[in-house]
Amino acid sequence: MDFSNKKIIIFDLDGTLTESKADMDAEMADLICRLLKEKYVAVIGGGSWRQFEEQFLRRLLCPKENLHRLHLFPTTATRYFEYVNTEWKEVYADILSTEEKTKIFGTFAKSLEKAGYKKPERVWGELIEDRDTQVTFSALGQQAPIEDKKQWNKANNAIREKAATILRELLPEFEVRTGGLTSIDITKKGIDKAYGVRQIERALQIPISEMLFVGDALYPGGNDHAALDTGIEATQVNGPQETKDLIRGWVR
Template identity: 40%
Template sequence: MMITPWSEWDLDALCARLLLIGFDLDNTLANSKRPMSAAMAHRFSELTRRIDVAVITGGRYELVVSQILDVLEPTADLARLHLMPTSGTCYRRWKDGRWERVFSHDLNADQRARARASLERRAREQGLWVERVWGERIEDRGSQITFSVLGQQAPLEAKRSFDPDGTLKERLAAAVAVDLPDLKVHAGGYTSIDVAGQGIDKAFAVRELASITGVPVERMAFVGDRMEPGGNDYPAAQAGVRGVSVTCPADTLVLIDGLLERLPAPERSVRAGDR
């Protein structure tokens, strides 16, 4: 397993073997729940013309639309874009002028109800059902139930300062896992817990990408801000991709600039009408 900070990578060596690059979304491509900046949208759009690009995020598909798709430039090559929201439990590709769902591993009604009940009960027991929240506290994403201690729309500064070493989040995840032995419970973002089907995380997403695209995992890279053990991007590196650690979208912007300098320029333009 190889995880290296973005500034320490030999980009010439990386690009020489790279056939697909994946990105986390929040705090990697864009600030939490916010659209990509104009500068990022430009670089990201250009990157899709050079290489296959995957977005693997714990967020729901609607956030992928508002944070990425809605701000892409007309020149982006959508056919080379792989969208894997809710930690890879769902996979969409551009086909015949629309984003077609290739698969979605949805939880059934009983699993969703038990997940919601356990998350609330255990959070109350542990004093994590806090009085002030920003937005929805428990979100049903179909293939994933996500509990956010401070709410889905909490500001990044509040998230980072609430549980800096992850102790509270890990304790909550462990308690919920006892209630839901048939499901996978894991710490997600800074203050969130995700519940999905067994064996489904970003490692699962990477392996599915390799199987469907034919690109070996060792010829992929994944860029994320939570690449440390216990972070929600760490499983991607465990699957065998080259892990690239960033701290914020500004790091990712500089990284993509380096990739664009080294990856071959596209041979054709993608017209808006082709989208």
């Protein structure tokens, strides 16, 4: 791979720049700042804008003049934010209608029961969250600690996969994806990482051949896999540490 001909590096957020839903650490923040001096950087993730702010932006203490090279695509690129005149501005948002949301919430309830999901005794926050452009189920609640999520995933991932399969049958007009360790995301049809890559191409007028995608779930069935449909060059990492090694090689 020739990194010098790449204009933009697109990172998945959860599991790639940060541990699942955890804050970005200072070392990663520093590496991203250094990368922003040379390249455009885009971040696509299933999380909400609020999550992007807390998990990623709050930690990123870069000189402001480099932030215009950073482009953020929360809720799987159904929203796009850019940095204009010292502020983050929303460029677009693909909002789900009230009818669509009602249908998704009802179908979640049915499908989870059928798949054998039982609400754990302790949960952290809402189980099903309305993120306007996306509805997200998290088996332990939206703010569950990472260790609990890892444990749940080990014991119950088959239930999550089964629920996702049932949801895909009942909601063919929507996109159903598993993400992170405990989540299922539902968006409008055609909203996936490929959609995100094409939105970036359109918004920034950068050809896909000059993009590189870095993600922890590029394998078939993973929530980064769809990005490959665009023909984008991509690198699989097994977590933030490997992502750091990659960036270190680039900014040396």
